[in-house]
Amino acid sequence: xxxxxxxxxxxxxxxxxxxxxxxxxxxxxxxxxxxxxxxxxxxxxxxxxxxxxxxxxxxxxxxxxxxxxxxxxxxxxxxxxxxxxxxxxxxxxxxxxxxxxxxxxxxxxxxxxxxxxxxxxxxxxxxxxxxxxxxxxxxxxxxxxxxxxxxxxxxxxxxxxxxxxxxxxxxxxxxxxxxxxxxxxxxxxxxxxxxxxxxxxxxxxxxxxxxxxxxxxxxxxxxxxxxxxxxxxxxxxxxxxxxxxxxxxxxxxxxxxxxxxxxxxxxxxxxxxxxxxxxxxxxxxxxxxxxxxxxxxxxxxxxxxxxxxxxxxxxxxxxxxxxxxxxxxxxxxxxxxxxxxxxxxxxxxxxxxxxxxxxxxx
Amino acid sequence: xxxxxxxxxxxxxxxxxxxxxxxxxxxxxxxxxxxxxxxxxxxxxxxxxxxxxxxxxxxxxxxxxxxxxxxxxxxxxxxxxxxxxxxxxxxxxxxxxxxxxxxxxxxxxxxxxxxxxxxxxxxxxxxxxxxxxxxxxxxxxxxxxxxxxxxxxxxxxxxxxxxxxxxxxxxxxxxxxxxxxxxxxxxxxxxxxxxxxxxxxxxxxxxxxxxxxxxxxxxxxxxxxxxxxxxxxxxxxxxxxxxxxxxxxxxxxxxxxxxxxxxxxxxxxxxxxxxxxxxxxxxxxxxxxxxxxxxxxxxxxxxxxxxxxxxxxxxxxxxxxxxxxxxxxxxxxxxxxxxxxxxxxxxxxxxxxxxxxxxxxxxxxxxxxxxxxxxxxxxxxxxxxxxxxxxxxxxxxxxxxxxxxxxxxxxxxxxxxxxxxxxxxxxxxxxxxxxxxxxxxxxxxxxxxxxxxxxxxxxxxxxxxxxxxxxxxxxxxxxxxxxxxxxxxxxxxxxxxxxxxxxxxxxxxxxxxxxxxxxxxxxxxxxxxxxxxxxxxxxxxxx
Numbered sequence: 001x002x003x004x005x006x007x008x009x010x011x012x013x014x015x016x017x018x019x020x021x022x023x024x025x026x027x028x029x030x031x032x033x034x035x036x037x038x039x040x041x042x043x044x045x046x047x048x049x050x051x052x053x054x055x056x057x058x059x060x061x062x063x064x065x066x067x068x069x070x071x072x073x074x075x076x077x078x079x080x081x082x083x084x085x086x087x088x089x090x091x092x093x094x095x096x097x098x099x100x101x102x103x104x105x106x107x108x109x110x111x112x113x114x115x116x117x118x119x120x121x122x123x124x125x126x127x128x129x130x131x132x133x134x135x136x137x138x139x140x141x142x143x144x145x146x147x148x149x150x151x152x153x154x155x156x157x158x159x160x161x162x163x164x165x166x167x168x169x170x171x172x173x174x175x176x177x178x179x180x181x182x183x184x185x186x187x188x189x190x191x192x193x194x195x196x197x198x199x200x201x202x203x204x205x206x207x208x209x210x211x212x213x214x215x216x217x218x219x220x221x222x223x224x225x226x227x228x229x230x231x232x233x234x235x236x237x238x239x240x241x242x243x244x245x246x247x248x249x250x251x252x253x254x255x256x257x258x259x260x261x262x263x264x265x266x267x268x269x270x271x272x273x274x275x276x277x278x279x280x281x282x283x284x285x286x287x288x289x290x291x292x293x294x295x296x297x298x299x300x301x302x303x304x305x306x307x308x309x310x311x312x313x314x315x316x317x318x319x320x321x322x323x324x325x326x327x328x329x330x331x332x333x334x335x336x337x338x339x340x341x342x343x344x345x346x347x348x349x350x351x352x353x354x355x356x357x358x359x360x361x362x
Numbered sequence: 363x364x365x366x367x368x369x370x371x372x373x374x375x376x377x378x379x380x381x382x383x384x385x386x387x388x389x390x391x392x393x394x395x396x397x398x399x400x401x402x403x404x405x406x407x408x409x410x411x412x413x414x415x416x417x418x419x420x421x422x423x424x425x426x427x428x429x430x431x432x433x434x435x436x437x438x439x440x441x442x443x444x445x446x447x448x449x450x451x452x453x454x455x456x457x458x459x460x461x462x463x464x465x466x467x468x469x470x471x472x473x474x475x476x477x478x479x480x481x482x483x484x485x486x487x488x489x490x491x492x493x494x495x496x497x498x499x500x501x502x503x504x505x506x507x508x509x510x511x512x513x514x515x516x517x518x519x520x521x522x523x524x525x526x527x528x529x530x531x532x533x534x535x536x537x538x539x540x541x542x543x544x545x546x547x548x549x550x551x552x553x554x555x556x557x558x559x560x561x562x563x564x565x566x567x568x569x570x571x572x573x574x575x576x577x578x579x580x581x582x583x584x585x586x587x588x589x590x591x592x593x594x595x596x597x598x599x600x601x602x603x604x605x606x607x608x609x610x611x612x613x614x615x616x617x618x619x620x621x622x623x624x625x626x627x628x629x630x631x632x633x634x635x636x637x638x639x640x641x642x643x644x645x646x647x648x649x650x651x652x653x654x655x656x657x658x659x660x661x662x663x664x665x666x667x668x669x670x671x672x673x674x675x676x677x678x679x680x681x682x683x684x685x686x687x688x689x690x691x692x693x694x695x696x697x698x699x700x701x702x703x704x705x706x707x708x709x710x711x712x713x714x715x716x717x718x719x720x721x722x723x724x725x726x727x728x729x730x731x732x733x734x735x736x737x738x739x740x741x742x743x744x745x746x747x748x749x750x751x752x753x754x755x756x757x758x759x760x761x762x763x764x765x766x767x768x769x770x771x772x773x774x775x776x777x778x779x780x781x782x783x784x785x786x787x788x789x790x791x792x793x794x795x796x797x798x799x800x801x802x803x804x805x806x807x808x809x810x811x812x813x814x815x816x817x818x819x820x821x822x823x824x825x826x827x828x829x830x831x832x833x834x835x836x837x838x839x840x841x842x843x844x845x846x847x848x849x850x851x852x853x854x855x856x857x858x859x860x861x862x863x864x865x866x867x868x869x870x871x872x873x874x875x876x877x878x879x880x881x882x883x884x885x886x887x888x889x890x891x892x893x894x895x896x897x898x899x900x901x902x903x904x905x
Binding site for chain 1: 829
């Protein structure tokens with residue numbers, strides 16, 4: 001298409017989706033337009049945060065500008081384009097493709113995974129014999145958080161693309177080829193020996209249950225009902241929203257995930273602490289009440305009024321005897337911005353010293 | 363995916379994050395050669411030299427067999443023609459000697475079956491080809507005798523004076539393209555796409571650097587004609603490339619040469635040096651880039667990925683390479699044989715070339731003929747001859763036996779029955795039979811051959827050479843092999859034939875590129891043309 005510079009390229013296109021005219025903008029994909037119009041097109045390798053690859057073939061639809069079916073996730077719209085998302089051929093394709101994916105799984109697909117949901121929704125062509133693809137895993141990977149079950153991988157490459165394009169880490173890659181293709185690290189090293197930051201974004205984006213939290217592996221495979229409780233991560237001041245997945249029978253949190261991309265400040269992402277370091281929640285050593293050191297030299301649980309009163313008494317005592325610069329205030333990286341503000345206010349305005357620091361400042 | 367999440371526009375960082383700003387991925391594959399393949403330390407060293415992340419470097423190297431397994435001493439061709447001449451025995455024999463040996467995809471030496479590729483002193487190249495278990499013992503193929511009515515004329519001496527380039531300069535870029543249109547040259551690499559459409563598209567691209575790429579990654583099983591062009595007529599190929607660059611306004615030529623082709627590499631390098639000395643290449647940059655053992659890189663967009671230092675996984679089209687090819691530049695990609703036709707077209711006119719063909723067909727065509735024929739070789743015949751004429755040119759079925767089946771255009775064309783002997787060897791007529799002319803790699807099987815085994819050979823080839831990017835091809839090729847093995851072992855169920863057709867349909871409809879679309883043909887043809895080959899194997903015919 002040549003743009004003659006006089007702005008004759010139409011700003012608004014009309015696309016026909018399953019017979020219904022829909023407005024679209026130049027450069028949009030069929031998938032984007034269909035989602036806006038409420039037309040459901042199934043996807044596996046698509047993640048809004050990643051450039052589309054069209055590799056999983058789940059989103060193929062019929063399009064008037066192509067003899068063959070096209071991947072909706074990366075097919076650009078054009079004016080007058082007619083797209084059919086639910087023809088007999090599209091339905092047949094979905095069933096046949098899902099049958100191939102399932103033939104390549106070690107058993108039933110992982111409960112709750114996108115793959116399992118789509119297979120239930122669209123059905124699978126019968127009769128396809130199971131194959132055993134020789135995908136290598138990393139059985140000796142000593143990291144405590146992320147399990148890679150190679151036999152369940154569908155090679156959509158969402159994990160490698162997330163690691164590369166969103167996390168900017170590039171610790172994992174598609175490796176080998178054909179049936180041997182797998183997700184690997186350089187030299188098949190364990191994740192701890194790579195650039196991996198254990199953010200777990202790969203686990204989060206996996207649509208097949210091939211990458212899972214070790215803490216939740218058993219619960220996921222059993223299809224155990226987990227209750228999701230929204231909370232705020234308390235490891236730093238960013239305020240990432242987190243979803244705690246609670247096994248009510250065991251009364252334990254088994255995994256932490258981010259709310260979907262585009263919905264909260266963390267935009268679908270978490271760091272290693274927020275996602276994996278939730279063991280403190282029911283740890284026996286967790287502090288549940290303030291402690292004050294008694295005359296016996298040991299720490300004793302008490303109430304907040306008593307604890308704060310004791311702290312105030314000692315701090316003002318030091319200030320009165322040696323001057324405010326004898327005091328120094330250090331706030332925790334787990335404090336919010338507002339809490340950090342209050343700490344410096346306490347130091348500067350309350351006691352009159354500039355000896356204040358925040359442990360994440362350097 | 364988050365249903366109900368508010369729409370949100372993401373700025374795609376592509377796959378460029380995580381690498382150094384000046385990362386030079388195009389150097390990754392040549393550096394693997396320098397480091398002797400995927401060996402301990404190589405990945406870190408290449409990361410340090412290029413700025414490409416270590417995992418990415420590993421992922422690229424592991425894709426290519428010649429890089430991924432640098433310690434293999436000998437690779438035994440498991441192509442159909444080589445298996446028919448005892449490749450299994452050669453492989454077993456070398457294994458029994460304790461050598462580091464493995465089977466490999468067709469080596470393009472079908473006339474020298476059973477062919478073995480021996481590792482040389484240099485890692486990654488320096489290979490030596492042999493027939494049977496002895497390196498270096500190969501014979502020259504039979505050729506069509508030299509004649510003025512041949513567009514390429516393999517048996518004639520190569521002409522280092524490049525007279526057609528001079529003629530092309532007189533015609534001017536547009537004039538050359540007019541002759542090409544008149545020649546009705548259809549791409550000789552396999553797809554048969556009209557060459558002038560590509561040339562015109564690149565010539566019409568917006569101003570800026572353009573590239574001409576020669577696809578010399580000959581790998582379609584049963585095909586060895588580009589090999590002979592490269593060895594015998596490298597000047598004719600280079601002259602065709604220079605004319606193409608002139609006609610589309612390119613100043614850069616890249617020849618992507620199959621890495622296993624050691625003899626062709628030496629011939630090509632010598633011709634490039636000679637042409638440079640003669641001043642033919644003034645103003646043109648010419649590079650020879652070596653492949654590293656991946657059939658899929660003969661697919662033009664996978665080839666571009668390899669040249670850019672990535673895993674050879676085909677791109678989606680559009681955009682076509684003529685719009686955005688090598689490093690995003692408008693790129694003309696033509697096969698060796700197509701380009702070698704160009705000098706004669708320019709010198710003698712497009713109408714002359716078109717008149718060489720028979721009927722609707724245009725030009726002469728190189729047929730690689732191997733298998734059970736008296737004289738395996740490369741025959742240049744008018745496009746549009748019948749299969750029977752091709753067979754006759756190669757001396758007929760060997761040993762006076764009857765024809766059992768034939769593959770008209772490489773593994774991608776499947777297998778046709780003896781009653782198709784009069785089929786016209788052109789793109790259209792073969793497509794009507796559910797086959798294809800492809801690269802015209804003809805493999806002949808006599809009446810004693812096990813056709814189920816032949817189909818299994820071809821199905822295993824596609825399984826091994828699938829890039830793995832899309833599920834219809836990656837998993838479909840595995841399922842087809844499984845179904846054929848069940849038939850071989852008498853374990854097929856009544857429903858297997860339906861399953862085979864359903865999976866074949868999905869591979870055709872759902873695959874990204876032509877490999878997955880062609881891969882089911884051998885199995886499908888067995889069902890369609892050779893029901894006996896399955897019927898004798900047990901209860902499969904119940905379906």
